[in-house]
Amino acid sequence: MHxxxxxREKRRIIPLIEVTLLAIALVLxxxxxxxxxxxxxxxxxxxxxxxxxxxxxxxxxxxxxGQALFFGMAGxxxxxxxxxxxxxxxxxxxxxxxxxxxxxxxxxxxxIILGKRPPNLVFVAxxxxxxxxxxxxxxxxxxxVGGQNGIPSLPRLTAGSFELTEGPLFYYLxxxxxxxxxxxxxxxxxxxxGLVLAGIRQQEHRMAFFGYKIQNYKGFVFSLAGLVAGLxxxxxxxxxxxxxxxxxxPVLSTQVVLYALFGGAGTLVGPIVGTxxxxxxxxxxxxxxxxxxxxxxxxxxxxxxxxRPTGLIGFLVSDxxxxxxxxxxxxxxxxxxxxxxxx
Amino acid sequence: xxxxxxKQRLQSYSRRLFLQRASLLTGMVALGGGSYIYNPKGSxxxxxxxxxxxxxxTGPISWGGIxxxxxxxxxxxxxxxxxxxxxRPLQMILEDTATNEQLAVTKVRKLVTQDKVDVVFGGIxxxxxxxxxxxxxxxxxxxxxxxxLYEGKECTPFLFCTGPTPAQQCDTFIPWxxxxxxxxxxxxxxxxxxxxxxxxxxxxxxxxxxxxxxxEEYFPVDHNEYSATxxxxxxxxxxVVFNTTIPPGVAALFKQLYEAGFSKGGGRLACVYxxxxxxxxxxxxxxxxxASCLDYFKAVNDPYGNKLQAEYTKLYATKNPFTAGSxxxxxYRGLRLWAVAVTEAKSVKRDPVAAALDHAKIADGPGxxxxxxxxxxxxxxxxxxxxxxxxKYEIVEKSKGPVLPGECLxx
Numbered sequence: 001m002h003x004x005x006x007x008r009e010k011r012r013i014i015p016l017i018e019v020t021l022l023a024i025a026l027v028l029x030x031x032x033x034x035x036x037x038x039x040x041x042x043x044x045x046x047x048x049x050x051x052x053x054x055x056x057x058x059x060x061x062x063x064x065x066g067q068a069l070f071f072g073m074a075g076x077x078x079x080x081x082x083x084x085x086x087x088x089x090x091x092x093x094x095x096x097x098x099x100x101x102x103x104x105x106x107x108x109x110x111x112i113i114l115g116k117r118p119p120n121l122v123f124v125a126x127x128x129x130x131x132x133x134x135x136x137x138x139x140x141x142x143x144x145v146g147g148q149n150g151i152p153s154l155p156r157l158t159a160g161s162f163e164l165t166e167g168p169l170f171y172y173l174x175x176x177x178x179x180x181x182x183x184x185x186x187x188x189x190x191x192x193x194g195l196v197l198a199g200i201r202q203q204e205h206r207m208a209f210f211g212y213k214i215q216n217y218k219g220f221v222f223s224l225a226g227l228v229a230g231l232x233x234x235x236x237x238x239x240x241x242x243x244x245x246x247x248x249x250p251v252l253s254t255q256v257v258l259y260a261l262f263g264g265a266g267t268l269v270g271p272i273v274g275t276x277x278x279x280x281x282x283x284x285x286x287x288x289x290x291x292x293x294x295x296x297x298x299x300x301x302x303x304x305x306x307x308r309p310t311g312l313i314g315f316l317v318s319d320x321x322x323x324x325x326x327x328x329x330x331x332x333x334x335x336x337x338x339x340x341x342x343x
Numbered sequence: 344x345x346x347x348x349x350k351q352r353l354q355s356y357s358r359r360l361f362l363q364r365a366s367l368l369t370g371m372v373a374l375g376g377g378s379y380i381y382n383p384k385g386s387x388x389x390x391x392x393x394x395x396x397x398x399x400x401t402g403p404i405s406w407g408g409i410x411x412x413x414x415x416x417x418x419x420x421x422x423x424x425x426x427x428x429x430x431r432p433l434q435m436i437l438e439d440t441a442t443n444e445q446l447a448v449t450k451v452r453k454l455v456t457q458d459k460v461d462v463v464f465g466g467i468x469x470x471x472x473x474x475x476x477x478x479x480x481x482x483x484x485x486x487x488x489x490x491x492l493y494e495g496k497e498c499t500p501f502l503f504c505t506g507p508t509p510a511q512q513c514d515t516f517i518p519w520x521x522x523x524x525x526x527x528x529x530x531x532x533x534x535x536x537x538x539x540x541x542x543x544x545x546x547x548x549x550x551x552x553x554x555x556x557x558x559e560e561y562f563p564v565d566h567n568e569y570s571a572t573x574x575x576x577x578x579x580x581x582x583v584v585f586n587t588t589i590p591p592g593v594a595a596l597f598k599q600l601y602e603a604g605f606s607k608g609g610g611r612l613a614c615v616y617x618x619x620x621x622x623x624x625x626x627x628x629x630x631x632x633x634a635s636c637l638d639y640f641k642a643v644n645d646p647y648g649n650k651l652q653a654e655y656t657k658l659y660a661t662k663n664p665f666t667a668g669s670x671x672x673x674x675y676r677g678l679r680l681w682a683v684a685v686t687e688a689k690s691v692k693r694d695p696v697a698a699a700l701d702h703a704k705i706a707d708g709p710g711x712x713x714x715x716x717x718x719x720x721x722x723x724x725x726x727x728x729x730x731x732x733x734x735k736y737e738i739v740e741k742s743k744g745p746v747l748p749g750e751c752l753x754x
Contacts, residue, residue, distance in 0.1 A: 018503050037459035042449060123367040137563070150444070152473035153481060153499070167480070240448045241477040244470055247445060272647070290439045291400045291409070 013317050014324075018269055025175055029168040037171050039283070041239060044174040048181055048232035050259040050271035052225040057257075058266030059189050060221045061201035063121050065253045066108065066128030067229045069135055070101040072248030074230030075237035081149045082238075090157040090164060090173075094234050094309070101230015106223040107189035114219045118204075129250055136249035149243025157238045166239055174235055178272075181228055186268055188224075197221060237307045258301050264311025267322055273313060391434035392427070392691050392718050394419060394678075395460035395485075397451050397475065399467055402442025406620065407467045407669035410436055411490065413659045414671045415464060418678040428685050436460060444474035451475040453485035453742060461691040462486045464677055467670055469493050469536055476502055486693045486700075486726040488681060490673030492616065492637070494540035500752040501697050503720045505680065506673035509544035510749025511726050512615040515742045516636035517548045518603035519728050521635070523612030525582020526554045531572055531596060538587035541615070545579075557581050559709050562588060567595035573603045576610075582620060586614040618668030619736065627734030635736070637667040639710035640729045642736040647707040651675070665709075672709045676722060679705045713745060721748035 025044075029037050049071050056062040074097035081087045081096060083331065112127040113119060119127070140148045156162040164170055188194060199207045200214055208214050237243045246252065255278075263274020281300060285293035308314055396415045398406030419435045427433055436458050440447035447466075455478065463486070464550045466472040472489050475731045479487040480501045489497070492506040520528075528549050532538035538561070546556050557579050560572055566588070573596075576584060584605065588596050597612070606612060614621075617635040639648060655665040665671045684700035685691055704714030713724040723745040729736035 033457065035453050038452050038456065039449065141561075143536075143539070145538075146473075146536075148468075149470045149473045153477040240445070240474075241449065241482060242444070242474045244444045245476055246443065247469075251443070252445065279449075282446075286439050286441070286450075290437060291405075291441070294401050294441065 010077040012321070014269060014321060015268060017273075017313075017316065021269065021272070022179065026340060028170050034234070036166065037168060038166055038239075038290030039278075039279070041166065041171045041174050042236075043234045043279055044171075044178045044272075045232050045239060046256070046259065046279070047275040048057070048174075048178050048235070049229050049256050050263070050275045051178075051181060051185060051268060052228035052232070053256045053260045054227045054265050054268055054271045055185055055189070055228065056222055057260065058268075058271075059194060059197045059201060060218055061121070062113070062218055062222055063125040064128045064222070064225070065125050065250065065257065066132040067225070067256050068248055068250070068252035069108070069128070069132040070105050070226040070229035071233035071236065071252065072139075072243070072245075073104045073241045074098065074101040074233035075247055076145055076151070078234040079154050079237050080145065080242040082155055086155075087308035088155050088158045090159050093157060093238070094177075094231060097234025097237075098227050101233060102223055102227035104220070105226020105229070108226075109219040109222040114215050115185055115221055118208075118215055129253065132248060132250050132253045136245050139245040139248055146244075148245060150242060150246075152242050154238055154241050154243070156241075164238075170239055174239070177231065177235065181231070182268060182272075185228070189268065190326055192326060198323065198326070258305070260311075261305050261309075262301055262311055264317070264322075267311075267313050267317065270311050270313035274311060277312065345754065367702075387433040390433045392429070392685070393434050393436055393458055393460040395436050395438065395451075395454035395458060395463040395465075396439045397440050397447065397454060397463060397465035397494050399442045399471070400437075400439040404442040404467045404471075406663065407491070407618045407671075408442075409663040410469070410665055410669045410671040411465065411674045412658075413655065413663065414665060414674045415678060417655060417658060418675060422678075422682055425432050428682055429689060429691070430473075439495050439634075440465070440471060440475070442468075442471075447471060447475050448478055451478050452483075453609070455479055455485050455651050461693075462488065462681060462696070464488045464490065464674060464681075467491050484693060486681075486697055488677040490677050491670035492668070492673070494537040495544075495748075495750040496540065498720075500720075501693060503677070503680075503697075503700060503715070504673075504748075504750070505677040505722050506670055507667075507724065507726065508721060508748045508750045509541045510637070511547050511724065511746045512541070513548045514746055514749075515613065515726055515740065516613070516634070516728055517545060517554070519636075519740050520583050520611060520613055520634065521549075521552050521554050521587070524613070527580065527582045528554055528556045528585050529572075529576050529579075529581040529583070530556060530559040530585050530587065531569070532559065532587040533564045533566075533589045533592060535564065543586055549585075554583075562592060564589055564592055566592045569596045569599045572596075573599045573605070574599070574607065577603050577608075581610065583611045584614055586612065587616075589616070590621075590624055597629050598624045606632050617731075618666040618669045620664055620666045621668055622731065622734055622736075629730070630731050631733070633731040634728060634739070635731075636726055638726060639667040639672045640727055640736045640738060641666075642729055642738050643710050643727055643741075644738075645709075645711060647711075650711040651709055665753055667709075676705070676708050676713055676724070679708060680713075680722070711745075716748060719748060719751055721750045723747055 049067055053067045056064045077100040078093040078097045108131055112124055139145055196212055259275040259278055260271035262272030262278055282297050285296050372698055398411045399405050419433045423432050438450040438454055440450055466489050468476055476487055476499055479485050480499055487502045489504045490506050495508040497504055530542050532542055542559055549556055612633040613638050618637055619641055652665055680703040684696050684703045688695035688699040702715055702717045706712045711725040713722050716723050726742040726746045727738050729738050730739040
């Protein structure tokens with residue numbers, strides 16, 4: 001008999017989902033009317049935020065309830081530059097947003113993660129939640145950033161003399177950025193570095209005994225997720241034309257957690273699917289039962305998160321594929337040489 | 344479907360059935376196919392005018408959003424029953440903004456880009472107005488009418504405000520408070536935009552009427568420990584507590600003031616958003632003598648207002664009452680003024696309607712008629728001062744004619 005084909009060929013469902021979604025996303029503006037193009041653009045932008053959460057939770061096991069903090073701080077910074085200094089260039093504002101996200105996340109990481117003793121899950125969850133809450137409260141009371149009212153009527157992003165109006169143009173901008181971020185994170189999480197992260201997620205102590213500096217890994221991933229959240233915050237502010245304290249707070253932070261858990265954390269594509277579906281559900285439910293829809297939505301999310309911890313993507317993708325393989329397919333090496341140096 | 348199945352169907356499609364269906368089709372065409380097929384609901388010949396209502400049907404502000412939606416439906420049904428506008432029916436498209444500004448932008452976008460509404464009414468809080476106004480007015484090129492009492496300073500073109508402004512709530516009220524309370528004021532406030540801006544205005548009115556502000560303090564909205572403040576109020580013999588703290592914090596403040604004996608000792612409690620709905624926040628004895636100033640109270644007892652109240656209560660019962668503090672009166676005014684403007688402009692396009700709305704007036708409304716002050720996009724209206732007496736309001740003063748909004752001050 002011929003040699004059995006390697007099993008990995010059989011279980012490639014995630015790439016299929018990815019390619020299908022990308023193909024659909026590319027042609028969508030031709031098929032949809034204006035409102036749905038705007039709707040989908042927003043899904044892409046929030047999907048990017050959900051990706052940032054998936055990176056910290058799905059891959060490194062850091063429960064961050066503060067992704068909105070980086071998102072909102074970046075949005076506010078870009079909005080302030082645009083309204084107080086009349087800078088509207090996309091080439092300035094989006095990098096600034098991403099860097100603000102990175103820096104804020106790094107500062108939080110220094111306080112919460114990189115302390116003398118390694119923090120536990122609950123400490124990080126509450127620490128990030130509190131930071132998000134505190135900053136929202138501060139923003140509500142600070143008149144320079146508009147207080148409760150936020151900063152309305154943001155100008156549009158520009159590229160040279162060209163205005164990036166929301167619609168197909170902004171759609172493709174968001175899609176390209178989302179695809180780039182996605183690709184980057186995919187390479188990162190499927191590399192040897194990703195293997196270390198998965199190790200930290202599954203068995204932190206064992207990784208520590210192997211000699212990995214776990215906190216540094218966590219700090220790095222946390223800051224990187226801040227960068228992604230910041231980029232998405234910058235995009236969001238200019239797509240919606242408004243920033244407000246709600247974009248900083250625990251409500252959005254929690255919403256992002258739900259996006260990711262609903263779609264399926266630890267898969268990257270899951271949270272994006274989750275974002276789209278949760279927003280679609282909430283849209284249609286609110287059309288059907290205008291005074292009670294949040295209850296139905298809440299129950300729906302609860303059921304999925306309780307009975308399907310791997311999220312919706314868990315219906316399609318096996319556990320084995322979810323965990324995935326890391327780095328280059330390993331050559332057959334003698335067992336003695338198999339252990340790796342710490343990256 | 345296999346062959347047998349098809350055959351069966353063909354056989355069952357008898358000549359009689361064919362004749363029946365053919366005659367039905369002929370009848371439909373003969374009766375005017377267009378109207379029958381495309382508009383089964385009504386007998387209107389023309390496309391409806393689309394009125395978008397975006398308000399908080401769920402979430403913490405739903406106590407205000409629900410009456411807003413109710414009033415809108417009541418008025419729109421009434422206009423339709425009387426033949427619509429310009430011979431066209433009004434179609435109300437309601438969206439829930441869920442007290443969530445992030446969500447609201449999407450909902451309003453749906454109204455503007457998908458439903459292509461001709462006008463948007465809604466928003467209760469200033470933060471909501473700020474979040475959605477750009478999507479409606481600038482990016483959406485649609486008229487926007489905001490119904491709630493607010494801090495003023497809204498100067499966006501094509502955005503009309505139909506609720507009371509600080510000037511309207513202070514200009515007649517504060518002199519009354521000085522006469523019926525005293526000259527020493529204390530301003531305990533919630534720490535957000537409305538109280539800050541309102542207090543700044545109130546302070547100028549207090550001082551220009553010979554009063555004095557003893558203290559002005561800001562608390563988080565859910566603050567519940569006011570003993571230091573109450574102590575200061577009692578020891579410095581303050582006459583009037585001009586309150587802008589809001590629920591949930593306000594209940595604790597009023598309770599602690601009551602326990603310290605502020606009102607019993609002759610002090611006057613004042614709060615300009617307190618309507619009939621708000622009376623339920625605190626036990627009646629704790630706010631005995633509280634004075635409020637709004638564009639309408641049930642106690643105004645004007646025939647037109649009473650008629651509206653009766654109509655509203657018949658339709659929606661009393662759970663979400665028709666009051667001024669929830670912006671329901673502003674919504675009523677806004678819709679009626681807009682209807683007048685559409686009729687005058689003979690169009691629903693934004694620019695001609697805005698031009699007509701700029702000087703629109705209505706003879707009747709809750710608390711009396713009102714009119715737009717040209718060039719300001721704000722409304723001149725009657726204001727009433729009322730005092731709580733065993734859980735009910737009594738009107739103690741009515742403004743001499745409509746009060747000017749004093750907005751928008753920026754050119």
